[in-house]
Amino acid sequence: MLPRKSLNWVLAFLLISPMCFSVPVSQNNYYWSAKKRHMREKVRQMFYHAYENYLAYAFPHDELKPLTKSFTDSLSELGNLKLEHLPQDYNGSALTLIESLSSLVILGNNTEFERAVLWLSENLKFDVDARINLFECNIRVLGGLVSAHMLAIDSANRLLQGSYQNQLLILAEDLGRRFLPAFDTPTGLPYAWINLKYGVMENETTETSTSGCGSLILEMGALSRLTGNPIYESAALRALRKLWSMRSSINLLGTTLDVITGQWIEYSSGIGAGVDSFYEYLFKAYILFGKEDLWKMFHSAYLAVQKYFRYGPWYHEADMRTGKATYWQLTSLQAFWPGLQVLVGDIAAANSSHREFVYIWKKFGVLPERYLLDHQSLHPTEKYYPLRPELAESTFYLYHATKDPWYLQVGESIVSSLNSHTKVEGGFASIRDVTTMQLEDHQHSFFLAETCKYLYLLFDDSFLVDRNYIFTTEGHPLPVLSSWHERLPEAYIPTNWTFLKSEKPTRRASAMTLQVCPATLNSRHGSQLVESACHIPDARINHKCFSDEECGVDSTSCRRRSCSMAGFCGLWLM
Numbered sequence: 001m002l003p004r005k006s007l008n009w010v011l012a013f014l015l016i017s018p019m020c021f022s023v024p025v026s027q028n029n030y031y032w033s034a035k036k037r038h039m040r041e042k043v044r045q046m047f048y049h050a051y052e053n054y055l056a057y058a059f060p061h062d063e064l065k066p067l068t069k070s071f072t073d074s075l076s077e078l079g080n081l082k083l084e085h086l087p088q089d090y091n092g093s094a095l096t097l098i099e100s101l102s103s104l105v106i107l108g109n110n111t112e113f114e115r116a117v118l119w120l121s122e123n124l125k126f127d128v129d130a131r132i133n134l135f136e137c138n139i140r141v142l143g144g145l146v147s148a149h150m151l152a153i154d155s156a157n158r159l160l161q162g163s164y165q166n167q168l169l170i171l172a173e174d175l176g177r178r179f180l181p182a183f184d185t186p187t188g189l190p191y192a193w194i195n196l197k198y199g200v201m202e203n204e205t206t207e208t209s210t211s212g213c214g215s216l217i218l219e220m221g222a223l224s225r226l227t228g229n230p231i232y233e234s235a236a237l238r239a240l241r242k243l244w245s246m247r248s249s250i251n252l253l254g255t256t257l258d259v260i261t262g263q264w265i266e267y268s269s270g271i272g273a274g275v276d277s278f279y280e281y282l283f284k285a286y287i288l289f290g291k292e293d294l295w296k297m298f299h300s301a302y303l304a305v306q307k308y309f310r311y312g313p314w315y316h317e318a319d320m321r322t323g324k325a326t327y328w329q330l331t332s333l334q335a336f337w338p339g340l341q342v343l344v345g346d347i348a349a350a351n352s353s354h355r356e357f358v359y360i361w362k363k364f365g366v367l368p369e370r371y372l373l374d375h376q377s378l379h380p381t382e383k384y385y386p387l388r389p390e391l392a393e394s395t396f397y398l399y400h401a402t403k404d405p406w407y408l409q410v411g412e413s414i415v416s417s418l419n420s421h422t423k424v425e426g427g428f429a430s431i432r433d434v435t436t437m438q439l440e441d442h443q444h445s446f447f448l449a450e451t452c453k454y455l456y457l458l459f460d461d462s463f464l465v466d467r468n469y470i471f472t473t474e475g476h477p478l479p480v481l482s483s484w485h486e487r488l489p490e491a492y493i494p495t496n497w498t499f500l501k502s503e504k505p506t507r508r509a510s511a512m513t514l515q516v517c518p519a520t521l522n523s524r525h526g527s528q529l530v531e532s533a534c535h536i537p538d539a540r541i542n543h544k545c546f547s548d549e550e551c552g553v554d555s556t557s558c559r560r561r562s563c564s565m566a567g568f569c570g571l572w573l574m
Contacts, residue, residue: 017282028048032181032405039408040459044107044414046428047452050443053427054096061092066427067441075141079133081193087203090130096122099449101148102476106453106463114160117152121167126175129197133180133191135212137175139277139474140445143219145172147476148227149200154479156467169226176223176232189213189236189259206260210253210269214243215277217285218472225484227465240285243278244297251304252320253278270317272331277473279305280340284470287343288478290485302344306553307536314373315354328374330360335390336473337399345399354394358410364434365417367391382444384440386430387422389450389475389504396454400461418451446534450475 029280050064058064058071065072075091077083097116104113149168152160181199182190192208195201214448216236224233246262247253254264255274269275282298285291308323309315315334317327335357341350361367367388370379392414399407421437428447429439453475457463469477536552538545544567545551551561551569 001449026429032408035408035412036459039412039415040456042419043456043459045453045573046415046418046423047103047107047448047456049270049423050427050448050452052102053094053441054100054448057426059097060094060119062095063445064096065441066369066424066429066443067439069426072442075137076130076132077148078136078140080131085131087128087130093126093128093141094124095140096443096445096448097266098144098148099143099445099474099560100122100152103448103453103456105148105151105159106456106477110157110159113148113151114163117148117160117168119541120171124171126171126178126196129195130369131193131195131201134179134188134192134194134214135209135215137194138179138216138219138564139476142172142179142223143173143472143474143476144449145169145175146219146222147472147478149226150222150479152476172223173229176220179220179554180231180235183235183239185259187259187262188235188242189257189262190216190235190239191259206258207265208259209256209274210243211274211277213239213259215256215281215473216240217281218288218470218478221285221289222478240281243291247301248320250320250323251300252318252323253301254320264320267320268317269320270327270331270334271305271315271337272317272334276333276336280336280473283340283343284472287301287470288480303536306349313356315353316373329379330357330371330373332369332385332388334366335388337394339390339394342394342397342401347398350394350398351402354391354398357391357394358413361391361417365421365437366431366434368434378435383433383435384431385434386440386442387418387428387444387447387451389446389454392451392454392458393471393475396458399458406531408458411455415455446474506567543569 037147053066053069054064057069061071062074071092073090075093075095076087076286078092080086095221098120101113101116104110104116124207126222145168149166149172151157152164152168153166176195178196178199179194182194184200185191189208190213191200191204191206191551192212193201193204217233217240220232220236223231241264243253246257246264253275254269255266257264257266266274271279278300279298282294283300286294286298286546305315308318311325311328314328314330315337316325317329318325335354338350338354338357341347341353357367360371365380366385368378368382368389369384369386370382371377392411395407395410398404400410418428422431422439424439427443430444432440433437437533468478468480471477538552538561539550545563548560548562551563554561561571563569
């Protein structure tokens with residue numbers, strides 16, 4: 001029996017088969033310790049180069065334009081590709097400062113964190129005539145405020161001694177209240193756009209994305225738990241459950257839909273743009289709130305992804321109704337998937353797809369927005385790289401799950417590329433075309449919230465020692481608290497990154513604790529057969545088959561099953 005104080009993905013590595021990884025155990029520990037210290041300082045310098053230039057040339061506006069050393073009030077532009085209904089009197093919400101709060105804490109700069117919190121407390125106002133994207137404002141602004149509030153009140157952090165009176169939470173609730181009119185639809189699915197001052201605008205578009213209405217539960221749920229007002233979590237949860245009810249018979253969801261009619265608009269789907277964080281939030285919300293139905297949703301959704309989207313180490317897109325492939329393309333947003341797989345415990349699959357993203361990164365120097373797998377070429381118009389964090393994020397998760405120094409080398413390569421290709425005198429600039437490395441005058445706030453943060457944590461995880469956090473899709477840490485759970489998921493009872501101690505469990509380990517994929521893991525827990533998260537059932541209930549394609553992935557070892565000469569699926573190749 002496994003100790004109940006465990007993270008399933010940490011345990012997954014401890015028991016993983018040598019076939020899955022070849023960790024160079026002979027590496028000199030001193031060398032890697034020195035290397036990590038050196039790289040940590042390089043990332044620290046990157047963060048402050050971006051942050052200080054933002055303060056010098058853009059603050060209190062939203063984001064920095066590093067080439068011209070100016071600013072953009074971009075909160076009302078995020079997701080607004082046609083730049084419609086832009087406000088005339090909006091002068092920014094210090095978006096990059098809000099996004100930087102948790103990063104400052106992780107880097108240990110308590111003085112700057114306190115200064116930033118006090119400025120926001122006195123100056124930030126949301127009563128502005130600005131039409132904003134609900135999803136973007138939720139993950140960036142609401143998530144940034146809620147996370148920073150929880151860091152500020154955590155006595156272990158020793159922040160804001162005596163000077164903090166929940167100002168960030170007050171701001172967060174003010175913003176959360178302004179979100180609520182978006183949910184006033186026949187379906188409960190929220191509008192993609194909301195005016196912070198006037199609510200839903202007349203003739204507002206009713207089209208939204210799966211991510212847009214299915215990735216609100218972490219931030220709004222946390223807001224409800226902190227304020228004691230269930231309305232925010234209820235709105236987000238109702239939308240999430242409605243969205244799940246719209247899945248196809250094969251448990252796939254489309255990309256865009258209508259919030260009034262509840263009808264799908266775009267049936268092609270994948271794990272990239274428009275859908276990505278939906279999967280992430282199902283699983284992380286289960287960890288954070290312990291709602292069993294969220295785990296069941298995620299488990300079904302994950303199996304469908306593995307069955308219909310996965311092609312070797314790649315994930316293509318498919319029609320939600322039939323599962324037939326539609327677009328064979330890699331998008332940079334998909335690079336978050338290996339990190340999520342680490343949390344699930346499917347580490348072998350995470351390693352496989354992560355290495356393909358690394359290959360594309362090294363091929364171009366950075367990760368292009370879209371790469372056509374069937375043509376092995378760049379998308380003709382989406383050749384840009386806007387300083388996205390997803391590859392760094394997955395590299396961070398995989399290193400801390402495996403301790404394989406190869407991931408440190410990947411992180412070093414990412415840091416070198418960013419400094420070589422995107423660093424300019426005024427900050428860090430996005431890349432307009434990865435074939436020419438032509439720059440674009442934009443430093444996105446997520447560069448400080450995520451890219452620098454995950455790279456720093458890759459080389460220095462001291463912030464996470466003896467603490468238990470999940471990170472939102474924008475990289476904002478939220479602590480896992482037993483008081484927030486209807487029933488605490490046993491797989492996430494805190495030890496966080498620390499290894500297991502031999503202690504007798506006081507209750508039976510749950511199936512989720514053991515939902516991991518290494519073939520060396522004992523397949524039985526007592527008399528109970530444990531089903532892994534990466535399990536794919538055989539095509540027929542009686543396990544008969546005519547080809548390997550009709551066989552699934554074994555429920556306990558995560559090994560691919562094959563069709564025998566007698567016409568039955570099984571693990572014949574041992």
